[in-house]
Amino acid sequence: MISNDSIEQLKARLDIVDVVGSYIELKKNGANFKAPCPFHDEKSPSFVVSPAKQIYHCFGCGAGGDSIRFVMEYEKLSYPEAIEKLAGQYNFSLQYTDNKHQQKRSQLLDKLNEYYQNLLTHNQNALSYLKERGIYESSIEKFGIGYAPSSAQTLSYIQKNMFTMKEAIEVGVAGHDNGKSFARFIERITFPIFATNGSIVGFGGRTITGHQAKYVNSPQTQLFNKSRLLYAYNFAKDTIHKKQQIIITEGYLDVIMLHQAGFTNAVATLGTALTPEHLPLLRKGDPKVVMAYDGDSAGAAAALKASRLLSASGFSGGVILFGGGMDPADMVKNGKIEELNNLFRKPKPFIEFVIDRIIAGYDIKDPKAKEGALDEAIGYLKTLSPLLQEEYKFYLASALGVNPSFVKVSSHNLVYSNKKDIQIPRKDMWELSLIKTVLEHPELIDQILDAIDPSILQFHQREFQLAISGKTDIPELMAIAVDEGIISHKNDEELKAELINFLIKYYNQEYKKIQLRSDIAFEQKAFLIRSIRGKITKLQRGELVAYEN
Template sequence: MIDPKSIERLKAQTDIVDIVGHYLPLKKSGANFVCVCPFHDDKNPSMSVSPSRGIFHCFSCKAGGDAIKFVMDYEKLSYPEAVEKIAGLQNFTLNYVRGGEPAKENKHILENANAFYRSLLYKTPAAVEYLYSRGITDELIDKFELGFAPESAQTIRLLQNEQIEPKEALEVGIVKQNENGIYASFINRITFPIYTHAGRLVGFGGRTISGNPAKYVNSPQSAVFDKSTLFYGYHLAKREIFTKNQIIITEGYMDVIMLHKAGFNNVVAVLGTALTTKHLPLLKRGEISVILCFDGDDAGINAATKSALLLAQNEIDGSVVIIEGGADPADMVVAGKIEYLRQIFESGTEIGEFYIRHLASGFDLSRPVQKQKALEAIQAFTASLKPVVANSYAPLVAKILKIAEGSFRLSRGSNSAARQGYGGTEQNAQGYETQNFRANSGRKDPLEIQILKTMIENESLKKFILENLKPDYFARHRAVYEAIAAGADANDPSVREIIFEKYEAFKNEEEILQNLKFFKTRFYKNLYKKYSASQISLEEKQPILKKINEILKELKK
């Protein structure tokens, strides 16, 4: 894990303007900076960045927080991943601890190997000619950092020159070991560096150009490389994935590269034959739909089937696209069939339907017993789905099996249970909205804002204000006053909005007292008007008005 002290040092030296400015163009506005908010469909600059407070805030969608929160939201990263990203942007070396002990120094073994392989690519005509023949341009070579791994001895010499111990090299998978000793994991292969979704290099893929029967190989399983968790190209596709709320998953490196060339920048590839449960956390980040585009051969269809089942059972929306004739996406781009690809991506078969049709295809539906077995296989699948989803396939199943739609059931849950589940969900949603709803109190009140800003910026004056001001005195910002009084900080959107207001905080108790007098006078005058106009009896009204008058006279002294 990252040493907490190291994170605090990183925070202390991080300028949020540099971090946000790395992703978005910023414009100076007084003491702050403004920009178009990336977290909603913003047409005018709604987001402000405060260098003095180290926070950002969108006045429209209420997104906000510190530099780490910005990177988390923008890059869709976890907290540790965002910390590592910021450290990388600033060339800051993080310290790691394991069981309370400092972890070993990161010697950037894979990064050095990648730089070495990249430097050799254009010195290897056969590798460059192969890439050009597949339609890959110099621009794509640079974007995907393609390289060439030479003979094993050259990689071993690089590691020795960098003073990398064999054990360290084995730990990150850049070398392997057999009875004859240490040797490079990639020999005479075009290299495809593989990054995590957070942009950390963890391994390579390699394509032979020397006729090796193993056409493609990946880095071996290691402390840093687990192919069942990774997507090739995800770090480059991530922004487009969350812009379109869609990810296209293919089988190979070439498919990714060529589809990016064709403008499909939300494309990634699995590093094995199919999706695994370890891929699900990435696919569940945000409400994204999945398009499975595997090869049209038997292996590709098998992978698509397994992947469709996994997605359906984990409530991930998606579709399956199989290219006719057994071609792969890269071939289609080379053939110039980009519009065809666009059309099939838009008209894929929904994952549940794809899987149901696959199940039915394994039976002779002209025979009654086989038809019954097909139905049972389909029911076993739909029983693993939510009732509404399962029951939605009833017309499809009836059509495929040529049976009456009311003659079978696809869901274990009853309709009444489904209705109860919906009612509960609706009630919870209404409760959530009510709990989080804050009424718009109209125009801003400068004096209230000054008092609130003082409470945020000065803890001792906050205590003084709490002792002298009741929540009732706040006509427009009472909810914010109560939130700050309860300890809310810049993580609360309403508090952030006060921080970004241009009104100055009070500097001392004397200034506060002068303004509190006006504050209270305003409150009691409004209260007097309220009771004067009320419908209560004169007998009840008079003592209240008399009391309010006495308070107002006292305030005038």
């Protein structure tokens, strides 16, 4: 079993926004983050993640919990499996009470990378290639570039260092086929791929001996998912947040050369097009996104796909396509730093780029083809917000040379719901504020219970009772905890004033009820009236009174 101390140490490292944001795209919403709930089908986001409280809650289906609960529900894992998955992602070594299990996967990747780096220093062909491409020794060290030898040498190293073939296959550095094991990286320059926290999760490899595939990456593993990772993001993230800009290229060498030239906000996709799974990572820090792709047909197609995705997802930024067989690495090598600077400052905006590329695919001298271009472009505009649709319909009309009245976009796809049919449960904000105070300041519970009893609350007795019982993982309480519209009372004096106001109203109502009662004797009624009047008097003097049934 995993030790409790180990679990608590891992929890202390976890950040709910990072964990949930690695699975779904989160958007900043005040102090919290919101998204459509991944656990039920919905159009309006009701899923809230609170970084302050390190919990999530869906106001639609009631799902909620901490980072571990989210991974359990999303990945359909048991509690120990979710713990081990998160430990692997955060490069955290778990301790087990039976001492039979050890987290060796990240150790294997670290050791193998050291081995590859050492081999590079003795391989003149690989060093010559890197030098020819303009890569400095300092960059070789910074990015951990190495060299993978033959399959037999790699397998021998793994076994000599007391790692099993099963562990090597699990982390993607080895494979097994037809009864034989093999190394996945053979006679290649290696580029370690890091998670955002700086731990190695896989490798990329570039052949220098004529293998059919120029580049290969680690296969999908529990640690490595190329659709959620960006090469060198761990090196670039600080600059990305400072400059509010991220440059996305197509290759490792482009990134390394751009970093050499001072563009330390550059990253690269890992042999795949930009996908929706990349968006949570791109959303961090809310940077403008610059797609810096080759100008060939493949690069242009990838840029078009990415631009559609990013613009529909609300990202700002644009596209640069490099022509003349050049790429960012070539421009750095040729000393065209200022030219690059100008390009990165003024990329072609995503929406304009998409519209232009759509139109370029048609012969608009032909009226029928022009109509096709118009229909396709309108279809694209409808993926954008109503405001952007209205703004860019004039750009589209101008590019096609047609009257803007032909560009019919947002009016028919604005959807309004019939609020009359929705039954919203009654909420009392004062009671909810009191409950949130209990959740955030449990040291004030005694003061509250001296003055009131759960039975005198009209709308949220159950939630209040759960809160004072410490059952904070109940969905209703998590909903209250993450609701920014509910304000807790921050100190004794503020709470006292609120309790006094509430109790004055409460005892005034009780006074009226007693006056109207005919089922009790006169003496008892007189006693109750005097008692309630006395409480009201003390409250009006600013004194809290003890609750008596």
